[in-house]
Amino acid sequence: MATSAYFHIPFCAHICHYCDFNKVFAAGQPIDDYLRAMDKEMARTAAEFGNRLETLFIGGGTPTVLEPAQLGRLLESIHRHFQFDPQTAEFTVEANPDGLTKEKLAVLREAGVNRLSLGVQTFDDRLLQAIGRTHRRGDIVQAVERAREAGFANISLDLMYGLPGQTLEQFLADLDAAFSLHVPHLSAYSLILEPKTIFYNEWRKGRLHLPGEEAEAAMYEAAMERTEACGYQQYEISNYAFPGFESRHNLTYWNNEEYYGIGAGAHSYIGGVRRANIGPVRHYIAKVDNGEWPHRDVHRLTLQEQMEEEMFLGLRKTEGVSKARFRQKFGRDMHDIFGKAIRAEVENGRLEETETHVRLTKRGKLLGNEVFAAFLGEM
Structure with missing residues (x-):
């Protein structure tokens, strides 16, 4: 029986140039039907495998693209089908800095969400535009301030390095900007060119100019050195935290422990079996409505x-x-x-x-x- 669960919201207001996660434009999508299908998958998962959780993570896509009422429905489903202690469980939601309204923050806090992971990527407005992000530096600062006002103390910022045209000086400036916000957790990932992304297609055409391996290595070394100097401890290749603020949910993956995956494209690991759900939203809904598990692939590990x-x-x-x-x-x-x-x-x-x-x-x-x-x- 797993004690961790991941819930996937595949909808986005805008598709970033580097992203290869299962996602679709939110406009015109059957979001309410999707949330209803997720509710059914939660019910079946909890009944068959157990419903006690210690970590929960809502990711995407962009979970905060949901309207407040839709967010409320999702969170109500989670509470109805799974049991967890709000005092001890870690409950994370991913958010874009420019989509984190006071109303949505209130909905999340009311439902027991106690950790936010903000997709910052960079504080450089020019780079943000170049990688297809819709927020700007001021939105990041405002999002952190709003989150704290709403009662969130456990906030993580995601940064990226090795971005097109990015220099070491720009990445150092990003680190300094992140440190100035005094959040207890930072992630710093190198850009990976994934097939079927805008950046991958641009790279194949020779139009994407990346910093190179040496520059990327220098950025990574800078991340390790600068975070340590500021009191963070590197507990995983790409993750840094003040003591006690490590991501317990992500440690589930790195400890090779079991977890549930709910939603289109979500993955689970239960009883030595890895399962991957089908990605297309309407196919996922149809499978669940037909009383089937929405699995695309099932593999029992040797x-x-x-x-x-x-x-x-x-x-x-x-x-x-x-x-x-x-x-x-x-x-x-x-x-x-x-x-x-x-x-x-x-x-x-x-x-x-x-x-x-x-x-x-x-x-x-x-x-x-x-x-x-x-x-x-x-x-």
């Missing part, structure tokens, strides 16, 4: 796949993968399965080993994907 995931997900965390936890979960010693890969990565300086954990070095964080690949197909 023991080998479970152990590989334990390694490459866990190595994203600064603390790394626990040897004792690995042995407890799988009844095998980590070195019996991955000894060759661990030794090779330690020798080349990308992994280090303590008595209790195997973890990335600073060099390993810069080359994370190469390290993770070393643990695939080891058996």
